[in-house]
Amino acid sequence: xxxxxxxxxxxxxxxxxxxxxxxxxxxxxxxxxxxxxxxxxxxxxxxxxxxxxxxxxxxxxxxxxxxxxxxxxxxxxxxxxxxxxxxxxxxxxxxxxxxxxxxxxxxxxxxxxxxxxxxxxxxxxxxxxxxxxxxxxxxxxxxxxxxxxxxxxxxxxxxxxxxxxxxxxxxxxx
Numbered sequence: 001x002x003x004x005x006x007x008x009x010x011x012x013x014x015x016x017x018x019x020x021x022x023x024x025x026x027x028x029x030x031x032x033x034x035x036x037x038x039x040x041x042x043x044x045x046x047x048x049x050x051x052x053x054x055x056x057x058x059x060x061x062x063x064x065x066x067x068x069x070x071x072x073x074x075x076x077x078x079x080x081x082x083x084x085x086x087x088x089x090x091x092x093x094x095x096x097x098x099x100x101x102x103x104x105x106x107x108x109x110x111x112x113x114x115x116x117x118x119x120x121x122x123x124x125x126x127x128x129x130x131x132x133x134x135x136x137x138x139x140x141x142x143x144x145x146x147x148x149x150x151x152x153x154x155x156x157x158x159x160x161x162x163x164x165x166x167x168x169x170x171x172x173x174x
Contacts, residue, residue: 008065019059023052026069029133030076036128037080037121043087047079054079070143073129077143115166123158130155 002010002018004025010018030051034044054075062071116124129135129143137155141148 004068005065008059008062008068012059012062012065019056022068023055026072029069030072032128032132033073033076033125034080036116036124037077038083039117043080043083047076047083050079050082051076067142069135070139073133073135074143077125111166111169115162115169118165119158119161122154123161126151126154127158127162 002021004022007018007022007025011022027048030048031044034047035041038044038047051072055072058075062068116127119127126140129140130137135143137148137151141151144151
């Protein structure tokens with residue numbers, strides 16, 4: 001597969017197929033991020049749709065192709081917050097993507113899902129970006145507009161909160 005940077009340059013020159021490849025390559029990441037914020041499949045789909053439209057029309061404003069994922073995720077986060085403001089509601093998430101439907105890890109995946117649902121939005125977002133999307137601290141900091149140290153602190157605190165919730169669910173001492 002072609003590198004993201006090459007695809008971005010092709011898409012910026014008007015190659016619609018390259019843009020489609022970019023979106024396809026990032027759709028799972030967008031889905032996870034949107035669900036972490038809006039907690040609802042329909043709202044997440046709306047945010048992703050708005051993000052794709054905005055990215056397509058504004059792709060020429062992206063200066064460095066290597067930051068496409070960060071740029072796209074930032075647009076998505078803004079769209080998610082717009083949806084939350086417009087609808088003035090928060091609905092608990094029913095399902096997370098990639099939860100195994102059967103097998104030995106199903107219970108653990110469901111416990112993790114429930115633990116994530118119980119976290120505050122900021123905690124859930126930073127954990128999702130770092131662990132599920134493999135985004136490095138530097139990129140998360142750039143995306144959220146904060147210092148790297150702030151992201152590290154948020155990750156540490158979010159992990160602690162998640163651990164406490166997860167262990168309480170399991171009935172273990174914290």
